[in-house]
Amino acid sequence: MSDLSAGDQLPRITIPPPGPESRRLAATLSRYESPNVTFVDDELPIFWREALGANVLDVDGNIYVDLCxxxxxxxxxxxAPRVTEAVKRQLDLLAHGMGDVHPPEIKVRALERLAEIAPGDLSQAVLSSSGSEAVESALKTARLASGRPGVLSFRGAYHGLTYGTLAVTDGEFFRAPFEDQLGIPVARVPFPDPYRPDPELALGDDLLGSTLQAVAEELDADDRIGAIIVEPILGRGGIVVPPDGFLRGLREECDRRDLVLIFDEVYTGLGRTGRWFACQHEDVVPDIICVGKALSGALPFSACIGRPEVMAAWPPSTGEAFHTSTFLGHPLGCAAALAHIDEIEAAGLVERSARLGAAALARLEKLRSRVRHIGDVRGRGLLAAIELVREPGARPDPERAARVVKRALQAGLILLAGDGVIELSPPLTITEEQLDFALSTLEDCLARA
Ligand SMILES: Cc1ncc(COP(=O)(O)O)c(C=O)c1O
Structure with a gap:
């Protein structure tokens, strides 16, 4: 019997992580994996052996709560049992098909289901395996539909690291080594961050107005731009919730200028923010939406879903599609996605995300007033961020955030941090007891760090 089969558990740390087995694996990994992939030091990583619900069991027998x-x-x-069963059933029938030639039958059901859950009239998709690939499909669609090569994207944006997506992703760190190979003309505008507005925006107190003005100016200045790509809530860039009206403003700008509007909901989609899609908080429908990550809940599976008028920019296949891949419409990915969508719906996880997320954020707000190194707390649904600062009002503090993440791991919490921001994106099924324990433990780690 597995150590996790008892179901939803609180952490149980018996050997300070990383334990001896994790350390042994790290040493072997470092010999055989390219050095830029897994970060290894004295305190990281732990190696996962098993996971169930919000729990993870490591190779040394420690049990954690996964807050990401x-x-x-x-x-x-x-x-999730429904997903696991569906994948096993599919595995017994067909483990691989011929995606764009003789497709697996389940691909048709997956496409129909995506059209059912997608906002507005978005109903035609290109399937793929990773979030980056979904964004690649969106960028190519926009090129075909607009007839123009350029894209407007936002500072802090993360759309993936393949060459097409890297062009619209922001950040020196990712881009600098490959800058001379990035071909798409890109205009970049600061993302409207209410806590830390970009000094480039002519502010006043109208963050929304000055951001939309900056967008308009970039579009006026460069007639090669045919699309805008945006995360409705900035994800890896720090979980930044833009002011209300931002998405609507972009929609209006795209309508006025006949541009393609792409929402990258790879991180925010499928209930994470308390709606099926984050754009539904503003009731704005893009021309294309990208989903990945939680689409299948487990397997590499993603989609770029567009309005039929926009997807019509792709010519019918002549027997040779000019955008496809070996694993497109993979039957196991389709089975997992169908089951995961059903489970999110049946278990009311979108509403649960909204409810638990609001309570967690209220608690973090209280904590902010007590801990001087917390600059900001923010989020929507079960997607939340705690920004740590050196002093009230100062710059983000990445070292402190990294310390909190390591301390939390010792206490049995798996967390991510980037650029001074601790990110919380637990399973939407996390129990109230687990969440309560996690927040108390995190409070303690924050107070001590
Ligand atoms: C908003 C967003 N888009 C795209 C991606 C890229 O997805 P993947 O890592 O599956 O290629 C990510 C990954 O974190 C993401 O957060």
Missing amino acids: AGFGVAAAGHR
């Missing part, structure tokens, strides 16, 4: 749902994937929890 494995990069936002396991919305219905790790190894």
